[in-house]
Amino acid sequence: MIDLHLHLDGSIDPEDMPRLAELSGAALPSTRQEELRSLLSVEPDCRNLGEYLEKFQLPLRVLQTGESLEYAVYRLLERLSGQGLCHGEIRFAPQLHLEKGMSQEQAVSAAAAGLLRGIRDFGLSAGLILCCMRGEGNRAENMETVAVAERFLGRGVCALDLAGNEAAYPTYRFADVFRRAGERGIPVVIHAGEAAGAESVRTALELGAVRIGHGIHAASDAELMEILRDRGIFLELCYSSNLQTRAVGLPEEYPLERFLDRGVRATVNTDNVTVSGTSLKREYLLLQERFGLSGEALKGLAINAAEAAFVTEGQRAALKERIDREFPLWLSSGEPKGK
Template sequence: MTTPKIELHVHLEGTVRAQTLLDIARRNDMPLPADTVEGLASLYQFTDFEHFIRTWILTTNCLRRAEDFRQIVVDYAREAASFGVVYMEGIFSPAERVQNGIRWSEMFIGYTEGAVEARERYGVEIRFTPDLYRSMTDFELAEECARQCVRYADDGIVGMGVGGKEQGLSLLPFRRAAQIVQEAGLGFVPHAGESAGPESIIEALALDPHRIRHGIRAVEDPAVLKEIADRGIVLDVCPVSNLRTRVVPTLEEHPLPQLVAAGIQCSISTDDPAMFDTDLGRDYEAAATLGYTAEQAYAAGVAGALDFTGA
């Protein structure tokens, strides 16, 4: 039997395959910057990380209704199950959408109902870790998002993170938002060390993270590597994503082997599979090329998961 998989780092808005995204955009009367599958594919040729984030915001804005959110969870659960996923922590980004007039309940209810349907249909356990974004300046909104995460904890919200553009942006203003979820027993799972350097990871470590998303640039600072290993913090590594956003130039140069050699457990995920022209199979193949096995990835998934009770 193949090893079961645990996927801890997947942005649900980035899992929507091109034709489905076009259908959802049409039914919501939200024009996309491209109107064919091929057009979207060329839009997804990212020149750098910030270009990717700008494109992500443009294309994911067409997701607006509870029905959209429910559908994308169920669709991705089917895909994930086909690769042997038994448990996943999906990310969604509520703050961007609330700022566009969408209600919190539309998202939280849509996604969490999707998880119930996904479990019934495909047997995948889904939990959620919504993301704030680093460039946001409305920290009241960040804290409100944290309170919404707590409010929906019984429906499968197990943590909260911070994503988006990294360079030059501090995590520290999110301290209060992180505390709100932590005081309620949820985990804080920020992105750091993806496009920004180890200094971004040092800030993340100061906020008592349950895991760190990416964290690959820890390899540039031996003290940071050691602290992550000593504290047993799992990194959610997404090899194909790192190539597509060009934060790592070639697979041969990917830091996964150095992270492993430093004693750090790394889960393997797709990040935004539809936008990165990847899927779990391809990310596991990339990891295998780097000498990392599905068994190691599963052990890291178990160690890092916020609410996994066994396959």
């Protein structure tokens, strides 16, 4: 009932594309829903991360105005509410939405407007996580993202992230960016241990991360697993996405059971609803099917998500109470299974 790792540009529904294109003044290669879905979603035989990332090109093209960003966030919250979620944290990189003249501050202001309107209209809680980007020569843009995150913290924004090509641009290169975030009191969650190994997770912890995006390769380091457990660090696991990008070779190699056995606090997330062709309920059901998890074990993962959420303590208590009361009914309604 809580999705903590959810990318806006990877979760655009095909039926919203014509309206987003209109709001961005962009042309679409097709208006047919089937063709749009094939352009936005990976095939079952997706071969690597490169193929997966190709699916973000079209969504970014139609998210280049304030109006399109506000609409996209609002519509995503509407869908999440309709799927029975009670809290969602939506992440995006404001520096990727400036092609038509917006500033990062304007992009975040627009996304926050859609978020706050969606919270009001659909009755769930939500926050924005702003992504700094791994890359060459974009330190100024990343520092601007930190500054904007500080200005909007508590007004829609709840945390700062680092996303992008982890293997090509190691986490340690961005130490100054996240040192600045720590000085400003901005909560930090970092993508790590997905395309790179356990050392990336260690560096993310050194930079102040309280949650790790993915983190699956931490399972190869017993000492690191103890650190994660002892510090109460949460992992944002994204099962389908990790298989599609080949971060994990085979479903049976997925390290969920190792994390649970070692007391590491795992959560279940979608990563990219549309690109991966999934939903939060589907992710829970896939994990239940693959690992034979009991209903109580699955509910424990949902409770972990409530514990990890960037919310007030009052909101956290309410989320946990709702999960305890409603999770079995939510899960038992069922959804198609897959890998």
